[in-house]
Amino acid sequence: MSTTHHVHSLDHTIQTTNRWLAALAGAIGTEDREFAHRVLRTWLHAVRDGLPVPAAAHLAAQLPDLLRGIYYNGWDPAAVPIRRDREEFTAHFAATGRIANADVPKLAKAVTAVMYEELTPGVVDHALGQLPREVRDLLGGQGGQGGQGLSGNRSQ
Numbered sequence: 001m002s003t004t005h006h007v008h009s010l011d012h013t014i015q016t017t018n019r020w021l022a023a024l025a026g027a028i029g030t031e032d033r034e035f036a037h038r039v040l041r042t043w044l045h046a047v048r049d050g051l052p053v054p055a056a057a058h059l060a061a062q063l064p065d066l067l068r069g070i071y072y073n074g075w076d077p078a079a080v081p082i083r084r085d086r087e088e089f090t091a092h093f094a095a096t097g098r099i100a101n102a103d104v105p106k107l108a109k110a111v112t113a114v115m116y117e118e119l120t121p122g123v124v125d126h127a128l129g130q131l132p133r134e135v136r137d138l139l140g141g142q143g144g145q146g147g148q149g150l151s152g153n154r155s156q
Helices: 008-028 033-049 053-062 065-072 086-097 101-118 121-128 133-139
Strands: none
Touching: 008 033, 008 065, 008 101, 033 053, 033 065, 033 086, 033 101, 053 065, 053 121, 086 101, 086 133, 101 121, 101 133
């Protein structure tokens, strides 16, 4: 007696994550969802590692369940925040994301724009406000390109 039952909360987080990946893939001009996933994961980890524990946890609490798991994967709260200047952040983002340094500004800003679209803007601003200004500028946060066209919180 085998019946297939869906777990609504899992179905919902998978749908939400796929919507985020589709939005990001469109923003960076690719149909490659694996690449979009890699760029999103890189952004989540690079930003997370620059935040103090309370700010990192606050941002995580706003993420869909599946992305929250990706966000926390490999995190060492005893080792944060890691302070990186713009060049160090760019090099780290490029190396961990396996992308060219020259592509980091465009890709990082695209992820930030998706974050602004999917989360309450104040949550994104609060997290990015914890980072050095030059990194925030690279990411397009707080007055950068990322905050335009806000549609409110759709991740719930």
